[in-house]
Amino acid sequence: MSDLEVLFLVLALIYGCECACWARRGSVTFRTWFGRRWRPAHPSALMGNQRGGVVFGHPLPPLGTLLTGNQFPLSLSAEAVLAHVAPSVNPGWRPVQTGKFLRLNEIRNVEASGKKVFINGEVLVKASSATFATFVAQQLRQLIKLPVTEREGIIRKMIQDSFDTKAIENLWQNMHGETGRIRLLTNCLFGYLFLAAPVLCWFLGFRQCWASLLAGLLVLTATTAVIFRRIHKTFYPAAEDERFTQFLTVLLSPATTIRAHDLLSRPLLEGFHPLAIAKVFCAEAEFREFAQSILREIRHPGLPVCPREEQAAQMAERHSRTVLSEVFEQFLKQSGVEPTELARPPARADDTSRSYCPRCLAQFTTTEGICADCGGLPLAPFPAEETEKQKAR
Ligand SMILES: [Zn+2]
Incomplete structure (x- = not known):
């Protein structure tokens, strides 16, 4: 194999790694290739660990789209916060959770740094992304500012907002409209790197064409990076640190540049419950199947439901799950699905099943x-x- 062939092979391998996204448990990724059929993808059990797993984006043009939804990682009541949620949106085991518990009147400050949310200087929860950590911190700040009597109302509203399908549709329409040019550029870059460049090198020789190939590459990556930065600022104005790092990566690493639209779309809907995203994007049968597993998790979460002995912690877990259950069942009815229909027992595997x-x-x-x-x-x-x-x- 010649040096040039090795170079393209390495580039293809790096690009393959870029298509593999790490997804934390507690989140569900929705992916499509051509934009018509969307499917939910859970963190891979085979290529993952207790904390999360790999989800692959579609590697070939038109390069597909990835969206992510999260379950809210805290149980809340008017008095306390518990960093543990009993139901899981993923099949199998629950996400790893800290189980930290605090009374709300003991909280002096709430901060998000990177993917972590800190309370009084200690890690409360590690979120799936920096923007989601900021969102969780904002929700918590909003809650502790309120008098105790108003807190239950805002907890319910937070959960209701996470099922707001109209807001999901609006956000997606805005993002879809804004990312048309970046999609065109990333598809052009894919064709340039994996088709045009090898063909030119093959016919003209690397020495003859490397300078013009490099110039073309720089034009494509720089234009994509500039547009990426502008769209990122529109949708995630507060995420300055993340924007700077990602802008540099998109500018300097062509394999990442091809996946620039994933960096923009993945955090878009992360404050919403995955089932609400499934309602907007997935086919009815997939939505029902997913709703069925969420219903089972909410009604019969794995034991123990609460890792703490304190009564206030157990109350926070119970309160959050009760409100989630009410909002979720209301959402199902509005979506034309009867919860009792989903809660039917499974078909017997054989006569010995009792x-x-x-x-x-x-x-x-x-x-x-x-x-x-x-x-x-x-x-x-x-x-x-x-x-x-x-x-x-
Ligand atoms: Zn079981």
Whole structure:
């Protein structure tokens, strides 16, 4: 293999790595290739760890789009904040959470630095991105400023806002309108790096054309970086540090330049619940399937639901989950989905199945017991078993 072939191979490998995005558990990525069909993607269990996993963007033109939604990482009540949320938006285990607990009247300051949110100088939570950490800190500041009597109302409003599909549609339309030129440039750059450059080098020789190829590359990357910076400022005005770092990367690393639109779109909807994003972008069947898993998580979260002994911490967890459940079921009804319909037991795998786990839907041959995978959650008998039990009584 010649040096030039090695060079293009290395470039292709670097680009492949750029298409692999790290997603923290607690977040769901939505991706599309041509912009018509969107699918939810959870952090990969195979290429990941307890904290998160890889999600791949579409590598080939038109390069696709990635959007991310998060579950709010704090349980809140009028008195306390707990850095633990019992339901999980991802299949499998919960995201790693600090379980830190504070009474709201003990909070002196709330700050976001990088991806971390600090309370009184100590890490409360590590968010999926710097912009989401800023969002969480803002929500918390807003809550502690209010008198105790008004806090429950604002907690409910925060959760309702995270299901606001109109706001999602508006934000997406604005972003879609703004990013047309950057998409054109990144697709041109893809063609330039992986088609035009190898062909020119092959026919003319590297020595003959390297200077003009480099000049063309600089024009494309610099124009993309300047437009990237302007759009980033429009949508994320407060994220100055992140903008500066990403601007430099887009300017200097052509493989990142091709994925510049991902850097712009991924944080756009991160303050919204993933199910609200699914409602706007995904097909009805996918939305229902996702809603079903969220409903099971909210009604039957894995045990223990709260990692702390303090009564105020347990109340914060319960209060947040109760409000989430009410808002979520209201959202389902507005979307034309009846929660009781989604909560139906699964079909029996065979005649020996007598009960199932209401969270992970694993089936068991006994009518009573617990699901060890879900932390000891009591099993639910299939309706026929329930009738037989009642007859025996
Ligand atoms: Zn289970």
